[in-house]
Amino acid sequence: MAGTSQADVRGNRARLLAAARGAFATDGTEASLHDVARRAGVGIGTPYRHFPTREDALLTWLNDLAAGTRTLSGATAIDHGGTGEESSELHVSCAARRASGARLLERAQVRADVTVHEVIALAIGLARAAQ
Incomplete structure (x- = not known):
């Protein structure tokens, strides 16, 4: 352009x-x-x-998740709902991240047997391995 x-x-x-x-x-x-x-x-x-494509949106979400993982200590909290305190910013943020990931995963029509929790765990593992 x-x-x-x-x-x-x-x-x-x-x-x-x-x-x-x-x-x-x-x-x-x-x-x-x-x-x-x-x-x-x-x-x-x-x-x-x-x-x-929808896959591009999913990849952007995964890249953002990985970037957040690298900056957030205790990043596994993202997959486990943040803290036990539902009103905490971390809990709310983690819940929103999982919900948006689930919608993107569904819309991208990635394999039906793959869950958002598995995708998040994989992204977190890859981000940590890359560090």
């Missing part, structure tokens, strides 16, 4: 991710890319350039 800077591309991607979080929070797996684009204030082609 002529005239588009890397900063513009990163900004669009950040806006898309924020808009997608909002759309999925509101509409669940029924959220559409049109709605995400509208919320982000970009054209409908922009989400497709950043995430051409």
Whole structure:
């Protein structure tokens, strides 16, 4: 794209991710890319350039999970619900991460016998091994 800077591309991607979080929070797996684009204030082609397939969205989620794992000590808490205190920020964050992962896994139509807990455990293990 002529005239588009890397900063513009990163900004669009950040806006898309924020808009997608909002759309999925509101509409669940029924959220559409049109709605995400509208919320982000970009054209409908922009989400497709950043995430051409549902698998790309799942991979982005996995990369974000791995990055979070590298910065969060005790990262296995993500798979086990955070802390036992349901009102804690960590518990709420972990529950949201598992729920979004489950939706993405379902939408990406990855093998039916794979659970979100297995995917999270694998991502955490890979992130730790990479350290």
